[in-house]
Amino acid sequence: MKVKKGQQLEVVVDDIAFGGRGLVKIDGLAVFVDQAVPGDRAEIRIVKKKKNFAEARVIRLIDSSPFRVTPPCRYAGYCGGCKWQFLDYLKQLEYKQKHVAESIEHIGLLQNITVHEVIPSPRVFKYRNKMEFSCSDRRWLLPEEMDIEGTDISFALGLHVPGTYNKVLDTDTCLLFPDLGNAILEDVRQYMKQSDRPVYGLRSHEGFWRFLMLRHSAAHDRWMVNIVTAAEDMETVKPLAHKLMEKYPRIISIVNNITARKAGIAIGEYEILLAGEACLKDKINDFEFEISANSFFQTNTLGAERLYQTVADYAGLTGSERVADLYSGTGTIAICLSSGAREVMGIEIVESAVADAEKNCALNNVSNCHFISGDIKDCLSKISHVPDVMIIDPPRVGMHKDVVRRVLDMAPRKVVYVSCNPATLARDLNMIKEQYKVLEVQPVDMFPHTFHIESVAVLERI
Numbered sequence: 001m002k003v004k005k006g007q008q009l010e011v012v013v014d015d016i017a018f019g020g021r022g023l024v025k026i027d028g029l030a031v032f033v034d035q036a037v038p039g040d041r042a043e044i045r046i047v048k049k050k051k052n053f054a055e056a057r058v059i060r061l062i063d064s065s066p067f068r069v070t071p072p073c074r075y076a077g078y079c080g081g082c083k084w085q086f087l088d089y090l091k092q093l094e095y096k097q098k099h100v101a102e103s104i105e106h107i108g109l110l111q112n113i114t115v116h117e118v119i120p121s122p123r124v125f126k127y128r129n130k131m132e133f134s135c136s137d138r139r140w141l142l143p144e145e146m147d148i149e150g151t152d153i154s155f156a157l158g159l160h161v162p163g164t165y166n167k168v169l170d171t172d173t174c175l176l177f178p179d180l181g182n183a184i185l186e187d188v189r190q191y192m193k194q195s196d197r198p199v200y201g202l203r204s205h206e207g208f209w210r211f212l213m214l215r216h217s218a219a220h221d222r223w224m225v226n227i228v229t230a231a232e233d234m235e236t237v238k239p240l241a242h243k244l245m246e247k248y249p250r251i252i253s254i255v256n257n258i259t260a261r262k263a264g265i266a267i268g269e270y271e272i273l274l275a276g277e278a279c280l281k282d283k284i285n286d287f288e289f290e291i292s293a294n295s296f297f298q299t300n301t302l303g304a305e306r307l308y309q310t311v312a313d314y315a316g317l318t319g320s321e322r323v324a325d326l327y328s329g330t331g332t333i334a335i336c337l338s339s340g341a342r343e344v345m346g347i348e349i350v351e352s353a354v355a356d357a358e359k360n361c362a363l364n365n366v367s368n369c370h371f372i373s374g375d376i377k378d379c380l381s382k383i384s385h386v387p388d389v390m391i392i393d394p395p396r397v398g399m400h401k402d403v404v405r406r407v408l409d410m411a412p413r414k415v416v417y418v419s420c421n422p423a424t425l426a427r428d429l430n431m432i433k434e435q436y437k438v439l440e441v442q443p444v445d446m447f448p449h450t451f452h453i454e455s456v457a458v459l460e461r462i
């Protein structure tokens with residue numbers, strides 16, 4: 001049967017593809033079905049047809065897969081924050097493991113690599129310690145909101161519709177986040193709506209209020225509020241900070257990041273401390289970490305303990321090793337490994353994260369970790385000794401080709417590669433496969449109800 005755009009078909013979804021969409025083969029053609037899980041019998045409509053694949057939407061679910069569960073969130077299916085709430089958590093873990101294994105085989109072209117079962121997240125809801133909510137002058141409505149008369153569609157503060165930069169839901173509750181965060185979100189929304197300053201337009205790039213970023217300390221149950229605006233206006237933002245500090249004693253830091261850039265990134269060109277402290281303190285294992293607004297910190301604090309334990313197990317330090325920690329963020333991995341190492345050298349591009357890492361060493365009485373601020377591809381040569389063990393924890397894009405070349409030139413005995421993207425993990429493992437053997441891979445779930453998965457691979461020089 002020839003698949004055509006607009007066609008309606010009845011199918012049984014039999015697999016899941018990267019990105020979390022259901023997959024069905026029709027006459028050998030891969031058809032990706034949004035919002036479908038294996039075992040669903042559904043009537044679908046083809047919405048896009050390309051040479052090698054097609055995309056479809058479910059029009060009517062005829063028989064539900066036994067792996068479907070009722071999502072507790074009212075935004076499920078419309079919000080890009082998490083797209084897998086309708087899939088049983090154990091199934092999510094099974095598909096995540098399969099995805100890591102298949103990436104290593106098909107993209108990495110590596111056979112017979114042991115990929116262990118996924119270590120689950122300690123919490124499956126309320127696990128995130130940081131959320132970024134976007135402001136918009138156009139609110140994207142849920143179907144049930146469309147019929148409510150008088151709904152204000154000129155303001156939204158919330159999460160995006162999946163894959164869109166300009167469709168923002170007016171999110172009142174996010175279940176990935178502790179409850180108090182939702183209360184703060186609501187107060188900030190009301191303040192922004194009533195203020196004289198306009199909300200930002202994601203198409204016009206005009207307006208004042210841009211983002212609200214909230215961070216929560218899991219260990220101390222304290223909050224940081226980061227208000228991101230397009231310009232500096234203390235008369236407008238200071239009263240908001242005072243109101244929040246007065247109402248919520250658990251808020252200990254309020255900052256204002258200011259950015260005139262058009263990019264949809266909640267990071268300011270500069271930051272002003274509005275109230276309280278500039279950093280939030282959290283704990284991983286027995287270590288305290290100070291985190292400033294723009295520094296990277298693992299978003300699932302309890303999950304990070306499991307992730308770093310896996311890194312430590314794979315590093316297998318005995319006390320005598322020199323360790324390099326590439327992409328070191330606020331120094332969390334370096335500090336967690338410090339007691340087992342002779343020294344740890346971290347490299348990180350964000351200056352505030354390096355400053356946090358140095359403070360964090362002092363805070364934890366760690367004296368054998370040092371950090372270099374700069375781009376890894378320019379700074380790797382500044383490490384004077386060849387490390388015995390190299391930890392590599394890059395962002396989603398993986399390693400730059402120049403970095404790969406320098407790592408190979410340095411030739412550490414062992415590499416522990418931490419990745420939040422199975423595709424770039426597999427690509428990078430392939431680039432070094434002549435010199436490094438992958439011993440095993442341990443996926444760790446840091447992101448329940450999304451198809452994202454963190455993995456740790458341990459490699460030995462051949």
Ligand SMILES: C[S@@+](CC[C@H](N)C(=O)[O-])C[C@H]1O[C@@H](n2cnc3c(N)ncnc32)[C@H](O)[C@@H]1O
Pocket residue numbers: 296297298327328329330331332333347348349350353374375376377393394395396
């Ligand atoms: C996935 S995070 C890992 C951070 C840290 N290892 C942790 O577990 O918290 C990646 C880090 O790489 C940093 N980074 C991104 N590109 C970089 C580059 N080219 N050179 C150095 N650091 C970079 C980011 O700022 C971020 O802190």
